[in-house]
Amino acid sequence: QEHLVESGGGLVQAGDSLRLSCAASGRTFANYAMGWFRQAPGKEREFVAVISRRGGVTDYTDSVKGRFTISRDNAKNTVYLQMNSLKPEDTAVYYCAARQGVTTAILNEYDYWGQGTQVTVSS
Secondary structure (H helix, E strand, O other): OOEEEEEOOOOEEEOOOOOEEEEEEOHHHHHEEEEEEEOOOOOOEEEEEOOOOOOOOOEEEEHHOOEEEEEEEOOOEEEEEEOOOOOOHEEEEEEEEEEEOOOOHHHHOOOOEEEOOEEEEEO
């Protein structure tokens, strides 16, 4: 079982950068594909990015391609989301999630979720 804790959110201006971290407490972190999702006020939670168990495969939603980068350090049980050129529409609570198996953008296929970290981008 994985316990996930996100950090790194905050209030920034448009064009700024943030790096989110998600620390996992389990012993089998390397067995999980890791995803980042976000939920803006009044909207459904949506897929942002995913990385495979060894980090060789990544995928992004179209709106963040070229601006966000997902990475992981299995020795530190941590997955990261580097967010550059932030826009006001990136404002949301960002969640990390873990699933055993291959990467997927489907929210319901993830087994474990963090509590979320708020990202607010002002214009």
